[in-house]
Amino acid sequence: MSEIKKQDDNVIMEKIRKDLLTPMTTFPLGYKIWIGSLLTLIAMAIWAYYIQFQEGLGVTGMRDYVSWGLYIASFVFFVATALVGMLISAVVGLLGQKWIIPISRIAEMIALAFVMMAGIVIVVDMGRPDRLLNVFIYGRFQSPIFWDITVVNIYLIISFLLLFLPLLPDLGIIRNHMKKDLPKWQWNLYNVLSLGWVGTPGQYKILHRTIRVLLIMIVPVAMALHTVTSWLSALTLRAGWDSTIFGPYYVSGAFVAGSGAVLIAMYFLRKYYKLEDYITDFHFDKMGKLMVLVALVYLYFNINEFLVPAYKMKTADAHHIHTLFSLHGEYGVMFWMVQIFGLILPIFLGFFKRFRKPFPMMLIGTAVLVGAWYKRVIIVVPTMIHAFLPIQNVPEEFHHYNPTGIEITITLGTIAMAVLIFSILAKLFPVIALWELAEEKGVDIEKDL
Amino acid sequence: MKKNILNILSLISISLLIVGNVQAQNWTIDPELKDAQLKIAYDEASIDAGKSVYDKNCKACHLEISAEENNSRAAGAAPNLGNKEFNKGNTDGEIFCKLSHGNGSSMPPYEAMLSEDDRWKVIAYMRSFCESYEGPKADDGAAAVVAEKFEGEISKLDLSFDKDSKVITVQLEGKDSSGNKVVPKNVKVSVFVKRAFGQLPLCADKKTDDKGQITTELGDVPTDTAGFITLIASVNGGKTTAEANVQVNEGYTWVNPLDGTHLWATRDKTPLWLMIMYFGGTLLVLGVIGWSVLQLFRIWNLRER
The missing domain is CATH 1.10.760.10 (Cytochrome c-like domain)
Incomplete structure (x- = not known):
């Protein structure tokens, strides 16, 4: 009996290894073009940043009144999307949902890539990045900016650990089986990174416990991360930001953005890595339902966030609401496009099983993610145009915010950078945890696989 | 376009208002x-x-x-x-x-x-x-006399304040066109307290009596920390003015709201509870991270040698 079982294990592992590790060794033309175009965008952004660094922030569209533009909107977007690591692995994972096994590493990779860019885009927004250290030297504990810097870095470290720790058994497998398939440097890298993993019960015990503690830890850290990010706005008295629900509003919005990003990544990885056996329609169905759930929560917060001030119409709020709600307002079209295509339509379509299939889900995920980015622009920019004191005796351009080409290039570059980091991570490491899959299929994993 | 809609809306609301009024x-x-x-x-x-x-x-x-x-x-x-x-x-x-x-x-x-x-x-x-x-x-001539205007020129304007009775007295002296001293009767005098923005009126266009003076009472007006306020008397709508810095009370000690530990104060005045929260939270999480890194070493120690 045990003989049959043993053979079984080997057959299963053989298939898993073949399916999941082969994409790491091939570099098809499509991947090269993809990386090449991302690098081109990044190179353009670096050139644009060089100009911005030389000339100062005057080359952007930001002026005295709108001093937070695309960069800070992108920062909030990156932080928001990064929160999906916590949603999938911790919230859903700790609830004992097994269907997240093939996608939890994808979520962690997105989290790491996006939170890294969140930190970098803040520096991009600084006119004098050489004074970055002053934030730490002179920062006030009373300022949410200080807390934000702290918590972004902590979330980065925990995200890294939550990506790295579950990789250990996989790195052991790669080290054991792929010596001849990989270049020497790459095999050496995996050999070192595997930390001598052999899959003894002792090692698994430590691994399971550490991952579990970190998964619990990341829940409050992630909540703090996005709540503090929301406080950057909400602790001011400005129309549109002066809201008590900004924390949960941001967190729920983050889950929506993150779900969109995961859906897109799932679709393309499944398609190009040929993972149809692992990321199945069932996973898209589940992920679609999760997306609908978090989007409904976000819709609820949206209604609260806009209906309450729109009912009272306090003077400054009224200007702000008019800009957003009226199709003739400066941001009206953007606002309704975002709310309809980025929130209401995805919820509606997500209710139908026929839309919770891979391709429609990818399209919906794209709409959600693009909508999420524009939503952050809507949260950040219009408020700054609606100061309580009248804006007078300033040049006409101060009254509006029109991002310049340089600014847009840099912003696109940061997004490309996040996608590039994810693309490299997904090429360098297996996108699905082999050992978790094996464990799920009943393979005895407590040995050197 | 946006303006057009607004215009139409305001036109409608105004016409409704008019119709409502007419009715x-x-x-x-x-x-x-x-x-x-x-x-x-x-x-x-x-x-x-x-x-x-x-x-x-x-x-x-x-x-x-x-x-x-x-x-x-x-x-x-x-x-x-x-x-x-x-x-x-x-x-x-x-x-x-x-x-x-x-x-x-x-x-x-x-x-x-x-x-x-x-x-x-x-x-x-x-x-x-x-x-x-x-x-x-x-009907009688008396009322007409009240309306008699002072035609001469104000030569002197005295502003005085009595601390005990809190009464402000403005005394005017004048001369007529040929330079003779006359008592300026029925001249409008206004008294203000000077403020950072605008002035606080105490009395407006009070007319001088037969002695050429007016009096007015100073109510409960906030002073500077030394107890002083600045009074301004203005005659004939500001043609002649006088200022006087007078002591109203003994002053008080101003407490700067930035002193003490507050959320809005500088970093060296951070409230203790906030420091505890910040360092407590940060150190706790960093501790867990440190512990996790330690576990990596333990996994490394369990490798096959």
Whole structure:
């Protein structure tokens, strides 16, 4: 009996290894073009940043009144999307949902890539990045900016650990089986990174416990991360930001953005890595339902966030609401496009099983993610145009915010950078945890696989 | 486009307002008052008194009065009562009735709020913008003397303050055109307290008495930390002014709200609880991270040697 079982294990592992590790060794033309175009965008952004660094922030569209533009909107977007690591692995994972096994590493990779860019885009927004250290030297504990810097870095470290720790058994497998398939440097890298993993019960015990503690830890850290990010706005008295629900509003919005990003990544990885056996329609169905759930929560917060001030119409709020709600307002079209295509339509379509299939889900995920980015622009920019004191005796351009080409290039570059980091991570490491899959299929994993 | 919509909306709302007003306009004119004339003397005293009643009760809606041919205010807004059309189209008695009973909608009745005398005074004030108006003169000569204007020049303006009684006295001295000293009677004097933004009026256009002085009381006015305030006396609408820095009380000690530990203070005044939260939270999480890294070493130690 045990003989049959043993053979079984080997057959299963053989298939898993073949399916999941082969994409790491091939570099098809499509991947090269993809990386090449991302690098081109990044190179353009670096050139644009060089100009911005030389000339100062005057080359952007930001002026005295709108001093937070695309960069800070992108920062909030990156932080928001990064929160999906916590949603999938911790919230859903700790609830004992097994269907997240093939996608939890994808979520962690997105989290790491996006939170890294969140930190970098803040520096991009600084006119004098050489004074970055002053934030730490002179920062006030009373300022949410200080807390934000702290918590972004902590979330980065925990995200890294939550990506790295579950990789250990996989790195052991790669080290054991792929010596001849990989270049020497790459095999050496995996050999070192595997930390001598052999899959003894002792090692698994430590691994399971550490991952579990970190998964619990990341829940409050992630909540703090996005709540503090929301406080950057909400602790001011400005129309549109002066809201008590900004924390949960941001967190729920983050889950929506993150779900969109995961859906897109799932679709393309499944398609190009040929993972149809692992990321199945069932996973898209589940992920679609999760997306609908978090989007409904976000819709609820949206209604609260806009209906309450729109009912009272306090003077400054009224200007702000008019800009957003009226199709003739400066941001009206953007606002309704975002709310309809980025929130209401995805919820509606997500209710139908026929839309919770891979391709429609990818399209919906794209709409959600693009909508999420524009939503952050809507949260950040219009408020700054609606100061309580009248804006007078300033040049006409101060009254509006029109991002310049340089600014847009840099912003696109940061997004490309996040996608590039994810693309490299997904090429360098297996996108699905082999050992978790094996464990799920009943393979005895407590040995050197 | 956006403007067009706004314009259309405002047009609609204004027309609704007008329609509403027209329908509700319901002036009651008492027949016995229809042709009545001003029941007080039309002189400077009553006009001035009328101005102060107007400023307190009517100005909020009717704004500053100015003489003009036709009412220039937007339809639906309270009209400029200095327009000729209104002044010629209404007898004193009609205005009195309108003022007393209101029109049942936008114009409230003032019967209960203003005495009959005050109502006539306001009418006198309105009429003062209409040149062709001829009101009843005072019966005896005495009232006319009150209206006698000081024609000379103010040569000296003294502003004094008595700390105990809190009375401000403004003493004027003047001379006539040939340089002889005269007592400036019936000269309008205003007294203010100087503030950072604008000035706080204590009395406006008070007329000097036979000795050429006015007195006014200083109420409960905040002072600087040393107990001083600056008074300003202004004669003839600011043609001659005087300033005096006077001590009102012994002063007080100002406490800077930035002193002490607050959320809005500088970093060295961070509240303790916030520091505990920050360092407590951060160190706890960093501790867990450190522990996790330690576990990596333990996994490394369990490798096959």
